[in-house]
Amino acid sequence: MKRVIVIITICAFLLLPSLLLGDHVPETPGGVVELENHLRLFLKHGNFTPVAELVGRWEGQRFEFRYRALTLGSYYRVARQLKLGAFYRVQQGARHDDDWIDLDPGWVWRDTRGRTEQLLILDVSPRFLLGFLPGRNWVFMLKNRYLFNTFNSQHTLTVRPGVTYFLLRGRDPFLNFSFNYDLYIPLNYGSSFLYAHWPYLNVLYHLSSVVKLDFSAAYKTVTWSSSEDVIASGESDYSVKSRTLLFGLGVILEFEL
Amino acid sequence: MKNMKRLLVLAGVLLLFQSASAFEGFLTYFSGSISVTRNGISVDVEIGMPIQPGDVIRTAQGATVVITLDSATDIKLRESTTLNIDQVAEDVRVSLLGGSIFSRIFGKLRGGYSVSTETVLAGVRGTEFFIAFGRKIDDRPDVWLCVNSGRVKVDVIETGESITVREGEGINILGGTKLTAPKRYRWTEELNWNTDPGMGMVEDRTDLDQAYSDLLDQDYD
Numbered sequence: 001m002k003r004v005i006v007i008i009t010i011c012a013f014l015l016l017p018s019l020l021l022g023d024h025v026p027e028t029p030g031g032v033v034e035l036e037n038h039l040r041l042f043l044k045h046g047n048f049t050p051v052a053e054l055v056g057r058w059e060g061q062r063f064e065f066r067y068r069a070l071t072l073g074s075y076y077r078v079a080r081q082l083k084l085g086a087f088y089r090v091q092q093g094a095r096h097d098d099d100w101i102d103l104d105p106g107w108v109w110r111d112t113r114g115r116t117e118q119l120l121i122l123d124v125s126p127r128f129l130l131g132f133l134p135g136r137n138w139v140f141m142l143k144n145r146y147l148f149n150t151f152n153s154q155h156t157l158t159v160r161p162g163v164t165y166f167l168l169r170g171r172d173p174f175l176n177f178s179f180n181y182d183l184y185i186p187l188n189y190g191s192s193f194l195y196a197h198w199p200y201l202n203v204l205y206h207l208s209s210v211v212k213l214d215f216s217a218a219y220k221t222v223t224w225s226s227s228e229d230v231i232a233s234g235e236s237d238y239s240v241k242s243r244t245l246l247f248g249l250g251v252i253l254e255f256e257l
Numbered sequence: 258m259k260n261m262k263r264l265l266v267l268a269g270v271l272l273l274f275q276s277a278s279a280f281e282g283f284l285t286y287f288s289g290s291i292s293v294t295r296n297g298i299s300v301d302v303e304i305g306m307p308i309q310p311g312d313v314i315r316t317a318q319g320a321t322v323v324i325t326l327d328s329a330t331d332i333k334l335r336e337s338t339t340l341n342i343d344q345v346a347e348d349v350r351v352s353l354l355g356g357s358i359f360s361r362i363f364g365k366l367r368g369g370y371s372v373s374t375e376t377v378l379a380g381v382r383g384t385e386f387f388i389a390f391g392r393k394i395d396d397r398p399d400v401w402l403c404v405n406s407g408r409v410k411v412d413v414i415e416t417g418e419s420i421t422v423r424e425g426e427g428i429n430i431l432g433g434t435k436l437t438a439p440k441r442y443r444w445t446e447e448l449n450w451n452t453d454p455g456m457g458m459v460e461d462r463t464d465l466d467q468a469y470s471d472l473l474d475q476d477y478d
Contacts, residue, residue: 042476049476051476053478075476081473083476125476129473137472139473139475166472166475170429170431171399171469172470173470173472173475176475176477214477256443
């Protein structure tokens with residue numbers, strides 16, 4: 001009898017969140033690890049730096065290859081401490097609030113791997129040397145981006161302050177150590193001020209003047225807000241946080257034209 | 258007998274004259290503000306004036322000077338440069354005390370040609386190269402050297418290390434004492450090697466800061 005009571009208590013404890021929140025609320029299991037790979041190409045030509053980037057990400061509890069994106073564009077150096085950028089991105093596998101759908105019965109995340117979305121991105125990145133820090137090789141950058149998703153007309157502002165230390169060999173960078181904090185601010189969607197945010201550490205190794213290898217680790221928090229289907233169904237609103245450990249591995253190629 | 262004596266004296270005079278004119282140096286071009294100091298005294302500067310061992314030539318900001326030594330070597334001084342003409346006997350030796358110079362050996366030198374800084378000695382036999390002081394990041398400034406034609410042997414006076422820099426290559430001697438591997442540097446392609454005003458512009462305005470990685474120009478995403 002005692003054992004039965006214990007088992008019922010444990011089950012109730014586990015089921016309590018969904019009992020309170022309902023099945024219409026997406027689950028956000030903890031301890032999920034994701035992996036992102038990227039290949040980036042930079043072509044330096046005077047003040048212009050055309051860029052091409054290919055990204056792929058393994059996501060979710062089942063570690064599935066879902067998100068992939070191709071970004072093309074260019075930076076332009078307006079002043080020594082300021083670069084502007086404009087980019088076009090085509091992506092598949094992105095997940096938005098409204099992808100939490102009512103199957104009636106049951107709720108699932110829509111499989112968006114076959115859905116193509118196009119984004120326009122503008123970038124403003126001022127950067128400064130922090131000469132007062134020991135080593136004289138510290139740079140602070142505030143990367144700001146505006147993204148417009150033509151698929152769902154979502155406008156997003158991302159702000160990323162970051163500090164990088166350049167370890168030099170001779171007079172050229174050899175190893176970079178960066179700490180950044182990414183903030184995703186939804187301008188016309190979501191119910192929270194921050195749609196997503198994550199601190200991340202990055203180490204970049206200059207294998208040669210052309211090839212760089214980088215590794216990053218981020219602790220990502222995404223806030224999911226009520227989807228259209230939830231609102232339409234009359235269920236209670238929700239705002240749930242999903243937390244994942246995101247590791248990144250990439251190759252960067254840089255050519256001077 | 259008298260005629261023989263006269264001939265001997267004439268030969269002697271000719272030999273003496275040749276010795277006396279063994280070294281000829283001239284200022285062949287200048288623009289902007291420059292000075293030539295001889296025995297501690299500033300002399301009037303004009304194109305065609307002789308340049309002598311011991312002369313110290315200085316260029317102000319924006320100025321350029323071309324001197325020709327021993328009818329075999331052109332030296333072009335960029336702006337803000339100080340060059341000492343050390344010796345011209347069998348060998349031509351100059352000391353770069355600040356700034357940067359181009360050296361072009363176009364004729365047959367009697368001996369060798371070398372440029373020295375406080376810490377580096379660059380010696381050549383028939384070549385064209387550029388040497389410059391870089392940034393002072395360590396105790397002493399870096400010394401840059403790049404070769405347009407021929408080869409240059411670089412000796413670090415303090416450590417005794419030496420290296421040969423080949424045509425198309427450059428080298429940065431860190432703090433004037435630490436040799437790095439010679440390699441091709443993109444920024445050296447912008448250098449203006451011309452020392453003849455009759456062939457076009459002589460001034461070189463290459464920004465030597467390009468030689469260094471600009472930490473504010475690094476983007477990785």
